[in-house]
Amino acid sequence: xxxxxxxxxxxxxxxxxxxxxxxxxxxxxxxxxxxxxxxxxxxxxxxxxxxxxxxxxxxxxxxxxxxxxxxxxxxxxxxxxxxxxxxxxxxxxxxxxxxxxxxxxxxxxxxxxxxxxxxxxxxxxxxxxxxxxxxxxxxxxxxxxxxxxxxxxxxxxxxxxxxxxxxxxxxxxxxxxxxxxxxxxxxxxxxxxxxxxxxxxxxxxxxxxxxxxxxxxxxxxxxxxxxxxxxxxxxxxxxxxxxxxxxxxxxxxxxxxxxxxxxxxxxxxxxxxxxxxxxxxxxxxxxxxxxxxxxxxxxxxxxxxxxxxxxxxxxxxxxxxxxxxxxxxxxxxxxxxxxxxxxxxxxxxxxxxxxxxxxxxxxxxxxxxxxxxxxxxxxxxxxxxxxxxxxxxxxxxxxxxxxxxxxxxxxxxxxxxxxxxxxxxxx
Ligand code: LRH
Ligand code: MN
Ligand code: MN
Numbered sequence: 276x277x278x279x280x281x282x283x284x285x286x287x288x289x290x291x292x293x294x295x296x297x298x299x300x301x302x303x304x305x306x307x308x309x310x311x312x313x314x315x316x317x318x319x320x321x322x323x324x325x326x327x328x329x330x331x332x333x334x335x336x337x338x339x340x341x342x343x344x345x346x347x348x349x350x351x352x353x354x355x356x357x358x359x360x361x362x363x364x365x366x367x368x369x370x371x372x373x374x375x376x377x378x379x380x381x382x383x384x385x386x387x388x389x390x391x392x393x394x395x396x397x398x399x400x401x402x403x404x405x406x407x408x409x410x411x412x413x414x415x416x417x418x419x420x421x422x423x424x425x426x427x428x429x430x431x432x433x434x435x436x437x438x439x440x441x442x443x444x445x446x447x448x449x450x451x452x453x454x455x456x457x458x459x460x461x462x463x464x465x466x467x468x469x470x471x472x473x474x475x476x477x478x479x480x481x482x483x484x485x486x487x488x489x490x491x492x493x494x495x496x497x498x499x500x501x502x503x504x505x506x507x508x509x510x511x512x513x514x515x516x517x518x519x520x521x522x523x524x525x526x527x528x529x530x531x532x533x534x535x536x537x538x539x540x541x542x543x544x545x546x547x548x549x550x551x552x553x554x555x556x557x558x559x560x561x562x563x564x565x566x567x568x569x570x571x572x573x574x575x576x577x578x579x580x581x582x583x584x585x586x587x588x589x590x591x592x593x594x595x596x597x598x599x600x601x602x603x604x605x606x607x608x609x610x611x612x613x614x615x616x617x618x619x620x621x622x623x624x625x626x627x628x629x630x631x632x633x634x635x636x637x638x639x640x641x642x643x644x645x646x647x648x649x650x651x652x653x654x655x656x657x658x659x660x661x662x663x664x665x666x667x668x669x670x671x672x673x674x675x676x677x678x679x680x681x682x683x684x685x686x687x688x689x690x691x692x693x694x695x696x697x698x699x700x701x702x
Contacts, residue, residue, distance in 0.1 A: 276359045276685055283362070283673050286682065290674040297661040305662075310629065312662070319625050319666035324555070324617050325369035325397035325599040326357045328377040331610070332699025334564070334603030343608055345689030346699040350377045351388060353699070356610060356689075358392030363679055365672035366617050369397040371599050372444070374437045375407055382443035389444075397448070398490060398552060398597050399441035403430045404454035404498070419475035420455040420468040420504045427475050434479045442484060448597055449483065450525060450552060451476070452492035456499030456506070468504050473514055480518045489522045490552040490597065491515055494530040497562055508540045515549050523551020527601055528578070529562040530554075538577040545585030545593040553582075554601035555620055564603035566612050568619030575619065576655050579627035587632075608686055614676045621663045629654035 302312045331353050332346040347353040353370070360367040370389065372379070379385040389396065403418030411429075416422070418430035438449055455472065457463045476489070483489055493511040494503055505511050508524055515522040524544050531537055544550035557563070557570045568575050585591055598620070604612045631650055638646035664674050673679040680686075 276355060276688060278359060278362045278683065280671065282683065283671065283679070286679045287668060287674050291668075294661065294664055294668070294674055298665050301658070301661045305629070305657075309631075315625065315628055315662060316666045316669065318628060319621055319663055320365075320670050322621060322624055323366055323368045323598070324620055325371045325597065326360060326367050326613060327371045327373065327400075327599060327601055328353050329373050329699075330600060330602050330604070330613060331356045332604075332697075333609060334605055336605060341606070342696070342698060343686070344695040344697065345686055345691075345693050346609075346697040348693060348697050348699070350379060350385060352693065353377065354385070354388050354392055354394065357394055359685060360610060360613055360617070360676075361393060363673045363676040364614060364617050365667055365670035366621060367613070368393060369395050369599075371397040371400060371450075371597075372440070372446075373400040373402055374433075374440055375402060379440060379444060382440070386444055396441065396444040396446045397599060398450045399437050399444075399446045399448070400450045400452065401434045401437040403433055404452075414454070417453075417455040417468070417504075419451075419453055420472040422471075427471065431475050431478045435482045438479075438482060438484070438487070441487075447486060448488040448490055448552070449479070450490040450492060450597075451479070452494065452525075453505055454498050454503075456496075456503035457501045458499055459501055463502065465502065469510070472504050473517055476514060476518055476522075480522060483521060485521075487521065488551050488594075488597075489515075489518065490525040491522060492525040492527055492530070492552075492554070494527065494562065495532055508544065512544065512547070512549055515551075523549050523596075525552035525554065525597075526550065527554035527556070527562075528567075528575075529556045529558045529564055529601070533560065537574065538581045541578055541581040542585060545581065545591055548591070548593045550585075550593050550596050552597040552599065554599055555616065556600065556602045564601065566602065566607070566619070567600065567616040568623060569615075572619070572623065573655060575623040576626050577651075579623045580630055580651065580654075583624070583627040583630070584632055610685070611677055611680060614680060618663065618676070621666075622659055625659040625662050626654050626657060629657055629659070 305312050333342045347356050357370050406413050412426045421427050491511045491514050493505045493507050495506050511524040515524050555567045557565045557567055559570050600616050635650045
């Protein structure tokens with residue numbers, strides 16, 4: 276889908292008058308409040324959120340799948356779709372590949388295509404949770420934690436192969452998420468399974484290029500329903516600590532039991548310099564993979580408040596984490612959903628930038644609970660949408676990305692190009 280700059284300008288021209296009014300109002304308010312709006316716009320412009328190659332099609336559930344048509348049929352078309360998102364919002368400039376769902380058969384051509392679309396390759400993800408056609412060993416009872424050495428070796432080799440693909444594309448990190456675990460009490464020796472995982476990860480770590488990171492994702496349940504080997508941030512952090520200074524924990528918002536205080540986990544991982552990556556989504560019950568910010572926007576803001584404070588704090592030295600959306604779309608158009616998700620992330624980030632960290636710290640020192648809450652909620656209740664729109668406008672994006680997606684009838688064009696019955700690889 277080729278969107279011409281002239282089309283974006285035309286769209287923006289129609290909306291700019293109203294936008295100017297809204298932005299002026301907010302700019303005055305923020306300036307009166309002591310904020311540097313130019314600095315805010317600069318920071319929002321710089322935020323880039325990677326799009327996973329598996330989120331561009333309709334996900335479905337184990338009960339059914341209702342494809343919307345025009346889904347990308349190969350990696351090239353996926354890159355095209357992310358390029359479209361990036362043209363519209365100028366904040367989706369990275370792609371995260373899942374191997375073997377998206378093997379770059381011709382890495383040079385894939386790299387060129389990504390460049391043409393102004394995209395870079397973020398973390399590469401390994402997949403040892405699904406058996407592939409003609410695979411000799413099965414992951415039914417695990418992969419890196421498996422009791423059989425041959426299966427562990429196969430899983431290690433797969434991860435090393437994923438790193439090789441990543442190197443060809445300029446990725447700088449490997450994300451490992453394991454489904455390893457059990458469905459019934461007694462099935463597994465917890466300590467032995469954990470130690471086998473550590474030893475397997477050590478072999479992968481030994482093959483990690485020096486300028487790469489290993490990101491270790493945790494999840495309490497699913498697809499295993501009694502235990503997961505890397506069930507929580509404690510297990511992930513334990514592994515990262517034992518592996519070395521290029522191993523980090525990765526927080527996926529959906530991978531927590533209901534009501535877990537995720538912002539507190541984020542604060543402690545940053546304190547330890549061990550927060551390596553983030554998977555954004557939202558959920559009501561578990562790993563629902565819903566649109567970011569659609570259920571718990573205040574939690575998202577509180578998480579961003581920790582991220583902003585932690586990453587900007589000169590006393591701490593956590594590297595900037597890899598940001599990625601990790602979602603599954605059952606009823607919405609995946610591209611519209613991703614535009615909404617990126618927007619929600621930028622809104623939460625912009626609001627977190629408004630928190631007066633020094634005053635908040637002072638209120639905390641004085642145990643002024645009411646003041647602390649006021650400071651957080653004043654920022655959260657500010658309508659920052661004009662600020663986010665201004666950042667997008669200055670980056671040559673569309674003032675209303677979802678609106679423009681519909682005005683240009685992008686989905687209809689993709690259906691004409693690719694057909695109604697297309698199935699994208701992924702979740
Ligand atoms: C697991 C997960 C993990 C996978 C992706 C497909 O639930 O969040 O990040 O790699 O979904
Ligand atoms: Mn995830
Ligand atoms: Mn998940």
